[in-house]
Amino acid sequence: MVGGEVAVVSRRGAERLRGGHPWVFRSDVERVPELPAGVVRVEAANGAPLGWALWSPRSEISLRRMEANPERVIDEGWWYDTLRTAIARRAPLAAEANAYRLVHGEGDGLPSLVVDKYGDALVVQLLSAGVDVWTETIVRALRELTGCTGILARNDPAARDREGLPREVKLLFGDVPRTVEVLEHGVRYIAAPWDGQKTGAFLDQRENRVLIGGLARGKALDCFAYHGSFALHLAKRADHVCALDVSAPALARVHEHAERNGLTNIEPVEGDAFDVLRAWHKEGRTFDTIVVDPPAFAKTRGALDGALRGYKDINLQAMKLLAPGGLLFTASCSFHLSRGLFFEMLSEAVADSGRRFALRAFTGQPLDHPELINVPETGYLKGALLEAMG
Incomplete structure (x- = not known):
């Protein structure tokens, strides 16, 4: 199939495409193609060619450019x-x-x-x-x-x-x-393509798991552990790992994964991370290595304010539990929480903790999840490795 229909876009839409962003919204399509859905040629109002795009007649994102060269046939x-x-x-x-x-x-x-x-x-x-x-x-x-x-x-x-x-x-x-069975830097775990999270597993955190796993020591804590992907890497070097999650079925998979890797130092703990961390702080417990990798608190822009409070709260509780010299790796997979807001949230949590923390690393997405500089929608994952300085 070769796209033979033409979509004409507004000046704003043309400028967006020329700036490198592939999306054109419905409000900027001045002439709508008759094609039900598929690939169409894109032109500016003056007839200047702008390449080829996927056409979605019912979507707010009506055009998604895939080829800037108007001479290239999409076949x-x-x-x-x-x-x-x-x-x-x-x-x-x-x-x-x-x-x-x-x-x-x-x-x-x-x-x-x-x-x-x-x-x-x-x-x-x-x-x-x-x-x-x-x-x-x-x-x-x-x-x-x-x-x-x-x-x-x-x-x-x-x-x-x-x-x-x-x-x-x-x-x-x-x-x-x-x-x-997934093999990841010497760690084995089970992915569920038919009904697991995302397409079966959280592949985007692979390098971050390796990062904190290589630095882990002492008593470690994996918050929001899900199936224990971080916990498995932590357990390679830490003396003991608490894998904390609210879901009993998820923790059953943590136990299975620990056995699959011959690890006996992972302890599944069921409970709400916010409540458990507060209780442990009152008990005087501390950890040398902590991972905070929550689900996306801000799935929409309107949920951002509440999400920021949640991110700050859970990171503050983790900071209170971290032993002097300990390491905290914390992440957010919320697209609507920008890097700037993420860093600002961490700064506020540090201030409220009354402690000093050094930034050891600021991470983004791995090789297989490329984030284009001028297409912010391609990026969502950000992480920080912090060291408790006292």
Whole structure:
């Protein structure tokens, strides 16, 4: 299929595209294509060509530019070449992990497309009506490029509602098992492609787990442990690790993962992190290494104020529990919480703690989750490694 329809965008829309951002909103589409969904040519009001974009007629984000060169035809060859380039960037990761992201949407010039690798299986998310039209082409290219044994569509995010698309989990090719063993820098854990968080696991924290795991010592605490991915890395060096989570089923998986790695120093603890940390502080407990990796408190811009209070509170409680010389790794996966606000929140928590903390590292997203400088929507993850100076 070759896009033969034309979308004409406003001056503001054209300036946005020329500035490097791929999105054009509905209010800036002056002439709407007749195509139901797919790929269209994009032009400015004066007829100047602006390349090719995915077209989603029901979405607020109507156009997502995928190709700036108006002479390049969007066909099966284009998808193959662009996917091949994205996959090749991840080649260094194969030496240390068998699970990582192959395509990070706009970050790889493939808007609204996510592809994650779990061993020999792939999990895809087609998050716009425009890209959904190309499902068969994308599957063929991925099969040829990766030699995968199965491709699963985790098309269940809320983003598909805004595109007029059904939410579904659907096998597109071959076989994808219910669980896959992930090997990550010497640590093994189970991912669940069909029904786990995100596409089956939290792949974006891989390097941060290695970072704090390599520095861990003494008594360690993993808050919001979920299935214990941080706890497993901490346990390689720490004497004892408390894996704290509110979910009993999640903690059962922590226990299973500890056994899988031959680790006997992980203690699953069920409870609300906010309440437990306060109680432990009153008891006088301390930890030498703490990880605070909560779920996204700010899923919308309107939730940001409440989220900031939550982030500050949990980090303040962690700071109070940290032994002198101890290390705290803290993160946020909320897109609406900017780096500046994240750092400001940490500064306020430090002030309220009455202690001194040194910033040892400020982290972002790994190689397989590229964040484009001029496309802020490609970035969401930020983290900080702090040292208690007294």
